[in-house]
Amino acid sequence: MDPKSQLILPTEYAADDSQCIVRCTSEQHRTLERLLYRRYPNEEWGTFFRFGYRKTSWGLVICFVDLLPPNLDDFDPKSPLVEFSPGYINRALGTFDEGDFGIGFIHSHPQGCRPKPSRSDDDMDAYFASEFEKFSNGRPFVSLIASRNADHRRTFSGRCFHRGHWMPVTEWLTCGSDVLRRERSLLAPNKPSDDCAGLERVTELLGESTAPRLRSAVVGIVGCSGLGTPAAHVLARSGIGEFVLVDVGFFKKSNHERNHASRASDLHHSQIPKVELLKRLIHEIRPSAKVICLQADVLDDEVLDQLVRCDLVLGCTDSYYARAALGDIATHFSVPVLDLAVQMGSKDGVLTTQTGEIARYMPGLPCPWCRNRVNAVQIRAETASDEERAQAHAAAQQAMDRGEDGAPYWIGDHPQELTVGYMTSIVGSLEHFK
Numbered sequence: 001m002d003p004k005s006q007l008i009l010p011t012e013y014a015a016d017d018s019q020c021i022v023r024c025t026s027e028q029h030r031t032l033e034r035l036l037y038r039r040y041p042n043e044e045w046g047t048f049f050r051f052g053y054r055k056t057s058w059g060l061v062i063c064f065v066d067l068l069p070p071n072l073d074d075f076d077p078k079s080p081l082v083e084f085s086p087g088y089i090n091r092a093l094g095t096f097d098e099g100d101f102g103i104g105f106i107h108s109h110p111q112g113c114r115p116k117p118s119r120s121d122d123d124m125d126a127y128f129a130s131e132f133e134k135f136s137n138g139r140p141f142v143s144l145i146a147s148r149n150a151d152h153r154r155t156f157s158g159r160c161f162h163r164g165h166w167m168p169v170t171e172w173l174t175c176g177s178d179v180l181r182r183e184r185s186l187l188a189p190n191k192p193s194d195d196c197a198g199l200e201r202v203t204e205l206l207g208e209s210t211a212p213r214l215r216s217a218v219v220g221i222v223g224c225s226g227l228g229t230p231a232a233h234v235l236a237r238s239g240i241g242e243f244v245l246v247d248v249g250f251f252k253k254s255n256h257e258r259n260h261a262s263r264a265s266d267l268h269h270s271q272i273p274k275v276e277l278l279k280r281l282i283h284e285i286r287p288s289a290k291v292i293c294l295q296a297d298v299l300d301d302e303v304l305d306q307l308v309r310c311d312l313v314l315g316c317t318d319s320y321y322a323r324a325a326l327g328d329i330a331t332h333f334s335v336p337v338l339d340l341a342v343q344m345g346s347k348d349g350v351l352t353t354q355t356g357e358i359a360r361y362m363p364g365l366p367c368p369w370c371r372n373r374v375n376a377v378q379i380r381a382e383t384a385s386d387e388e389r390a391q392a393h394a395a396a397q398q399a400m401d402r403g404e405d406g407a408p409y410w411i412g413d414h415p416q417e418l419t420v421g422y423m424t425s426i427v428g429s430l431e432h433f434k
């Protein structure tokens with residue numbers, strides 16, 4: 001058989017710069033490492049795995065779901081390379097019927113060998129891509145190669161076949177309660193230049209690798225006012241390389257007291273997006289930082305496309321549906337989220353409550369619903385149309401006229417949280433230590 005005549009070789013990438021990034025949890029990463037290196041140091045091992053994915057404006061994000069590990073008789077034990085039995089391939093193909101997940105393959109190269117695809121890896125990937133396409137109904141195929149040297153330093157490469165084109169896997173993000181790691185693929189295009197100006201102290205404190213790691217990090221900030229601006233201010237000074245700023249609103253005079261990005265001259269303008277003010281502040285501190293401004297709602301497609309690239313997302317909003325959405329993004333895409341909130345109360349001119357809360361969402365941790373930080377009635381109130389509001393108001397009034405509780409119909413408009421700057425600044429800056 002000469003299948004190569006119809007195959008698209010993975011050495012040619014699509015011309016449009018699209019990329020693929022891989023995300024997994026640290027627990028999945030540990031399981032994978034145990035399996036991949038079990039025949040180390042001289043022999044390879046590999047496994048199929050299942051992943052969820054999202055097509056984005058910049059390419060594709062792939063999130064590990066589970067491994068489809070081989071049985072001992074699925075590979076030829078005498079071969080130092082990974083050679084599959086047809087039974088194993090068929091078992092993997094069979095899982096296409098069990099859900100909408102994609103299937104990928106990952107194998108190791110012997111210890112100390114670069115994870116650069118060999119000629120036989122090229123042939124194998126081309127074969128799998130074309131074979132899987134017949135059954136996958138348009139789902140992508142991903143192939144990854146990992147290796148490590150004697151002191152356990154890991155490198156990887158990868159590529160992804162989707163709708164007739166190959167794209168490089170450029171980065172692999174591993175997120176868990178104890179680790180947040182971004183690794184660049186051997187096949188990724190040029191590395192961004194390092195601007196580590198003013199980071200001497202953090203380098204002395206935490207070591208040489210800290211400044212480049214901060215430089216490679218992408219932080220999403222949802223809500224660019226009282227909490228988001230002090231958070232970004234601190235992060236810009238600490239050398240974070242890229243920011244994704246999300247806020248649908250315009251700067252108002254009443255924001256000036258808490259917004260670290262506004263100036264006196266901004267008070268005379270009414271149409272400055274909050275994201276633009278914060279971009280200006282970040283660039284005054286670190287001109288080389290990349291800043292993506294999205295004057296959009298958290299539920300917009302482009303916002304999700306950008307948040308799934310982030311190392312960390314800060315929830316700096318007081319809207320309940322945004323909080324619920326961030327909880328879902330954390331769980332489904334393995335994106336760590338720190339959700340910041342401040343509550344203040346007063347009576348007769350005296351402060352009675354000052355609460356700052358920072359909650360962390362990620363796979364394996366309680367979500368905003370489990371933590372009682374959102375509820376369905378409040379979300380319904382926030383997202384209702386004017387007509388729905390009027391109907392719910394009327395239903396609540398009728399219930400109360402009957403002597404019943406009106407709250408199940410309408411909880412009332414969610415009042416603006418009244419907070420002042422010193423408290424939002426403290427909580428926004430504290431995110432750094434979490």
Ligand SMILES: [Zn+2]
Nearest residue numbers: 109118121145
């Ligand atoms: Zn190989």
